Amino acid sequence: MTSIQHELKQTRPFASKGEEAGVALMRTADLLRRHVAVVLAPFDITEQQYNVLRILRGAGEKGLPTLDIAERMIEETPGITRLIDRLEAKKLVTRERCNVDRRRVYCRITKSGFELVFALDQPVQEVADAALSGLKKRHLAELLSLLDRAREAMHTSLINLRAANASRR
Amino acid sequence: MTSIQHELKQTRPFASKGEEAGVALMRTADLLRRHVAVVLAPFDITEQQYNVLRILRGAGEKGLPTLDIAERMIEETPGITRLIDRLEAKKLVTRERCNVDRRRVYCRITKSGFELVFALDQPVQEVADAALSGLKKRHLAELLSLLDRAREAMHTSLINLRAANASRR
DNA sequence: CGACAATACTTGACTAATCAACCAATGACC
DNA sequence: GGTCATTGGTTGATTAGTCAAGTATTGTCG
Numbered sequence: 001m002t003s004i005q006h007e008l009k010q011t012r013p014f015a016s017k018g019e020e021a022g023v024a025l026m027r028t029a030d031l032l033r034r035h036v037a038v039v040l041a042p043f044d045i046t047e048q049q050y051n052v053l054r055i056l057r058g059a060g061e062k063g064l065p066t067l068d069i070a071e072r073m074i075e076e077t078p079g080i081t082r083l084i085d086r087l088e089a090k091k092l093v094t095r096e097r098c099n100v101d102r103r104r105v106y107c108r109i110t111k112s113g114f115e116l117v118f119a120l121d122q123p124v125q126e127v128a129d130a131a132l133s134g135l136k137k138r139h140l141a142e143l144l145s146l147l148d149r150a151r152e153a154m155h156t157s158l159i160n161l162r163a164a165n166a167s168r169r
Numbered sequence: 170m171t172s173i174q175h176e177l178k179q180t181r182p183f184a185s186k187g188e189e190a191g192v193a194l195m196r197t198a199d200l201l202r203r204h205v206a207v208v209l210a211p212f213d214i215t216e217q218q219y220n221v222l223r224i225l226r227g228a229g230e231k232g233l234p235t236l237d238i239a240e241r242m243i244e245e246t247p248g249i250t251r252l253i254d255r256l257e258a259k260k261l262v263t264r265e266r267c268n269v270d271r272r273r274v275y276c277r278i279t280k281s282g283f284e285l286v287f288a289l290d291q292p293v294q295e296v297a298d299a300a301l302s303g304l305k306k307r308h309l310a311e312l313l314s315l316l317d318r319a320r321e322a323m324h325t326s327l328i329n330l331r332a333a334n335a336s337r338r
Numbered sequence: 339c340g341a342c343a344a345t346a347c348t349t350g351a352c353t354a355a356t357c358a359a360c361c362a363a364t365g366a367c368c
Numbered sequence: 369g370g371t372c373a374t375t376g377g378t379t380g381a382t383t384a385g386t387c388a389a390g391t392a393t394t395g396t397c398g
Contacts, residue, residue: 360377
């Protein structure tokens with residue numbers, strides 16, 4: 001009986017190693033996500049909102065068009081517009097329509113948004129390191145390389161899957 | 170520049186290896202989650218609903234009390250009651266109050282719920298294997314062991330974190 | 339230059355997740 | 369046996385996520 005089976009009190013075995021690794025992967029990520037959420041909660045922002053703020057900090061002065069932000073999110077987010085609506089309401093970002101290409105809306109982080117992300121830098125790093133403290137440096141590097149390798153295959157297969165699914169209608 | 174930085178078009182470096190591994194972990198898991206979601210979509214159930222059905226299949230005839238299901242979920246779900254409400258509405262599970270301990274509500278999978286999970290076994294396993302096809306057997310085993318090790322530390326630290334946060338009020 | 343496709347969002351309608359407050363049943367203790 | 373904490377679950381209010389359809393702008397090509 002593997003550790004993940006024990007954790008989830010599973011009675012039946014996994015159909016394949018891939019399925020087992022997949023379940024372990026999603027569960028581990030969820031646990032980590034919740035670590036971060038606990039740190040963010042007192043500041044009244046969600047992980048996704050925090051993710052946007054960090055992206056916009058990285059983008060600098062000129063900001064970034066809405067959909068470019070969506071592309072850079074850790075977790076895919078179709079509701080990017082309303083996500084940014086909420087950040088705008090909190091005055092953590094501003095939006096401005098681009099004059100060169102009037103379809104685009106540039107988003108920029110505000111001063112108070114910047115201060116918020118900055119204040120969160122240390123606690124977030126600390127919680128991430130603490131959460132993964134079970135792994136030594138060498139293990140972290142190994143994990144990273146395995147994950148990179150896994151994602152490579154997934155990136156193309158997800159596109160294919162969706163295309164196949166869409167055409168089925 | 171690492172692969173995850175390139176993927177997210179990140180301009181600034183990660184503060185620590187832990188943070189970088191954490192981001193890679195959440196992104197990889199999200200990608201996998203979406204693979205599964207695409208497979209489940211035609212059957213009109215979400216990943217969480219599917220997770221509950223699989224748990225109840227494993228539980229067998231006698232079923233499982235509501236909160237016991239919550240404990241076994243891959244992703245933590247405070248909204249377990251309403252999640253099962255929806256499964257009940259679809260006639261995929263039934264609920265019955267326990268006569269021995271009248272606080273408990275036992276949930277059981279129905280015949281059509283069982284048939285649905287059964288029909289999904291193969292496609293779900295296939296998509297998981299396909300998604301992780303970048304990793305050879307040996308790699309999967311390594312990944313699994315690294316994830317197990319990571320979760321061990323997280324399990325206790327999350328409880329502590331939440332307790333510390335709660336008492337701060 | 340005019341039709342048509344593509345891009346970059348936005349909106350509406352709906353479903354799902356979250357948190358706190360609640361209620362009922364049980365267990366523990368004097 | 370009566371109080372009080374605990375357990376197991378539900379509900380209400382709010383926020384967030386999702387999908388499909390819509391609008392405005394731009395780019396393409398005959």
